[in-house]
Amino acid sequence: MSDVVACAETVLVEALPGTGLNELGVRRVVHDLLASAVPDSDEGGSSVRSAIVIPVRYDGADLSSAADAAGCSTDRLVLAHTHLTWTVQFMGFAPGFGYLVPEDGSDPSLTAVFNGLPRREESRPRVPAGSVAVAAGYSAVYPRVSPGGWHLLGVTDTVLWDSTAAPPSVLSAGARVRFVRAEEVIG
Known part of the structure; x- marks a missing residue:
């Protein structure tokens, strides 16, 4: 192969x-x-694979409109985004761009917030690197400046793609991700 x-x-x-x-x-x-795969949990039910923690400043250009489209408040949207553990379902679109889905067994009331949220009607020609976004049940972080049609919830300073690093991508298929409010990490 x-x-x-x-x-x-x-x-x-x-x-x-x-x-x-x-x-x-x-x-x-x-x-x-x-x-030979690593189990998701040990016999006691605690997680074996630790999650990658990504601090986010939830001040994105689409935060309010995404919440409106999801039928909830911005606080509820951020709460759902930060209370889910996300799994990288697959990599694509751009180097380091992971398509994240809520982990199996997640609270349906939290996942429902994102399932009905389609892509934006118009794509942007330029989305800044580090933009944290959602669309069609997925979440992602844009690893570099690129076009994009997802709802921008916020931004992170976490570098997801560094061609000089080994490996160059922080994310890989199957990785677990937790988003946290940046202010909770700092203070």
Whole structure:
């Protein structure tokens, strides 16, 4: 195999021609990966995989309009965003851009806030690096300046992509993320 790319509902497996990779071989690799995966919790129910904590200043350009579209107050939107543990479902769009979904078993009243929130009607040609955003049940942090059509809730100083670091991306598929109010971290 030359590469494996996890997506929202599929997995792309690339192989060099002539390597003899077939469906049975892919199934064996997936089975072995699942068998060796780190469990989400120990026998007592406490989390084994710690979450990446991302401090956020919730002052985004779309905070009020996103709350209105979700049918709640800005305080409720921020509370839902910070009280969920998010999981990187897959990476894409730009280097270091993780598509985060609420962790399995999350409080349905919190996840509902984001499930009905579509993308913005118009995309922005320039979203600043570090912008924390939501759309269509996902959350994300823009790792660098780029176009984007998600609702901007706030901004973080956490650098998610550094091409000189090893690994260059802070996030990876399966990573757990917690957003916290920046003022709670500082003071």
